Amino acid sequence: MALTIMEVYKILPKSNCKECGFPTCMAFAMQVTAMTKNLEDCPKISSEAQEKFSEASAAPMKLVKVGTGNNVFEFGQETVMFRHEKKFYNPCGIAVRIPASLSDEEMLKKIDKINKSEFFRVGKKLKVSLTAVEVDNCSQPDARARLASERSSVPLVLIGTNPSKMNLAVDAIKAKKPLIYKATPENIDSFIDIAAQAQVPLAICGNSLEETADLVDKARNKKIDQIALAFDSKNPAETIKNLTITRRAALTKNFRSFGYPAIVNIEEQDEEIQSALASAFAVKYAGIVIVDTTSPEALLPVLTAIGNIYTDPQVPNAVESKLYEIGSPNENSPVMFTTNFSLTYFSVAGEVERSKIPAYICVVDTEGLGVLNSYAGDKISVDKVVKTMKEQKVAEKVKHRKLIIPGLLAIFKGEIEDISEWKVIVGTENARGIPALLHQLKDKGTYDA
Numbered sequence: 458m459a460l461t462i463m464e465v466y467k468i469l470p471k472s473n474c475k476e477c478g479f480p481t482c483m484a485f486a487m488q489v490t491a492m493t494k495n496l497e498d499c500p501k502i503s504s505e506a507q508e509k510f511s512e513a514s515a516a517p518m519k520l521v522k523v524g525t526g527n528n529v530f531e532f533g534q535e536t537v538m539f540r541h542e543k544k545f546y547n548p549c550g551i552a553v554r555i556p557a558s559l560s561d562e563e564m565l566k567k568i569d570k571i572n573k574s575e576f577f578r579v580g581k582k583l584k585v586s587l588t589a590v591e592v593d594n595c596s597q598p599d600a601r602a603r604l605a606s607e608r609s610s611v612p613l614v615l616i617g618t619n620p621s622k623m624n625l626a627v628d629a630i631k632a633k634k635p636l637i638y639k640a641t642p643e644n645i646d647s648f649i650d651i652a653a654q655a656q657v658p659l660a661i662c663g664n665s666l667e668e669t670a671d672l673v674d675k676a677r678n679k680k681i682d683q684i685a686l687a688f689d690s691k692n693p694a695e696t697i698k699n700l701t702i703t704r705r706a707a708l709t710k711n712f713r714s715f716g717y718p719a720i721v722n723i724e725e726q727d728e729e730i731q732s733a734l735a736s737a738f739a740v741k742y743a744g745i746v747i748v749d750t751t752s753p754e755a756l757l758p759v760l761t762a763i764g765n766i767y768t769d770p771q772v773p774n775a776v777e778s779k780l781y782e783i784g785s786p787n788e789n790s791p792v793m794f795t796t797n798f799s800l801t802y803f804s805v806a807g808e809v810e811r812s813k814i815p816a817y818i819c820v821v822d823t824e825g826l827g828v829l830n831s832y833a834g835d836k837i838s839v840d841k842v843v844k845t846m847k848e849q850k851v852a853e854k855v856k857h858r859k860l861i862i863p864g865l866l867a868i869f870k871g872e873i874e875d876i877s878e879w880k881v882i883v884g885t886e887n888a889r890g891i892p893a894l895l896h897q898l899k900d901k902g903t904y905d906a
């Protein structure tokens with residue numbers, strides 16, 4: 458049974474010392490019951506109280522860490538089944554597999570690609586989180602793991618089921634805290650020993666959910682608490698069903714044996730299928746997906762799906778309201794306005810960049826709503842646009858007085874011209890049309906001095 462706020466508060470020292478980062482013990486107690494903090498995050502709590510109550514106050518899903526220092530990937534500690542109930546906390550990571558069949562040289566080339574797998578979308582950096590090295594069919598798994606670890610800029614997963622090979626590989630890089638994938642009914646005792654000795658996280662998989670729960674309990678009894686539930690992609694519908702069952706059991710029934718994040722190993726040749734499966738598993742409810750591909754066309758859709766599902770639905774996805782300079786605009790450069798919804802701003806900014814014509818973008822604060830929604834929701838008006846342009850001193854930046862407005866707000870044209878010095882050019886309804894429009898205006902000499 459989870460503890461109430463008052464029950465947690467009674468356990469705490471009540472000194473309001475703030476060492477936990479919260480102003481009072483009550484505020485900290487609220488975080489514990491909201492499952493965003495654990496009792497052990499209070500440095501002042503007695504070890505007896507911690508031991509007695511940590512199980513009851515623990516988050517229903519453990520936070521699991523792979524790697525060390527600044528190079529750590531964290532997954533788990535989720536608290537809800539559906540994002541709209543609150544939010545999802547620790548985004549699913551993509552691990553890219555290094556097959557044992559690759560030579561060392563080929564492996565290093567693939568790791569270089571993994572290191573460079575970074576994308577920028579809506580102002581955020583998206584990247585591959587882990588390198589997953591197969592060790593079973595390596596003649597020297599220790600040397601293999603060491604070489605991969607030296608080259609990889611992200612933490613490692615070690616894939617294998619052979620205890621002696623895994624032991625050599627883990628021992629070689631245990632200081633880097635790799636995740637072992639995976640303990641099975643056949644190797645569970647040896648793999649528990651390896652994980653316990655090296656103090657590294659362990660992924661566990663039974664032949665059924667009941668068996669997985671038994672194996673997890675076995676590991677917990679040996680004081681291993683950095684555990685992941687391991688799945689594969691042989692039957693995707695079954696995998697999603699099992700991911701959902703284990704998550705629901707942990708979060709709504711507080712079933713401790715499933716109170717760990719999940720990792721899914723996707724073994725498909727086709728890159729598009731890898732991409733589709735990885736996206737589906739990431740959304741429901743994997744914490745790590747292992748794929749083979751390093752192709753940007755396959756990775757970007759997965760990272761986009763992860764980025765979308767892990768945004769906080771209670772926080773507007775907005776950029777700062779200010780005058781943005783795209784390229785190096787001057788006094789004869791185009792001026793346009795848009796709203797501060799991130800996706801809208803970055804779509805407009807991206808298309809201006811694509812046009813290679815430097816321009817100013819005046820971003821109006823619409824509380825994170827896009828163009829049509831802000832108009833429908835009364836978050837944008839002619840007065841607000843004109844006022845924002847004055848506040849951002851747009852007129853001081855350019856000699857001309859020609860303002861491009863979003864095509865969806867063509868209705869603003871007459872009124873802006875009536876109450877300001879700006880002549881309005883009605884732009885396109887879709888950001889995609891911006892480069893053609895800017896080139897047309899340039900060819901017509903619209904901004905010539």
Ligand code: SF4
Pocket residue numbers: 469470471472473474475476477478479480481482485486498499500501502
């Ligand atoms: S560190 Fe512990 S004792 Fe200090 S304010 Fe936080 S909860 Fe209270």
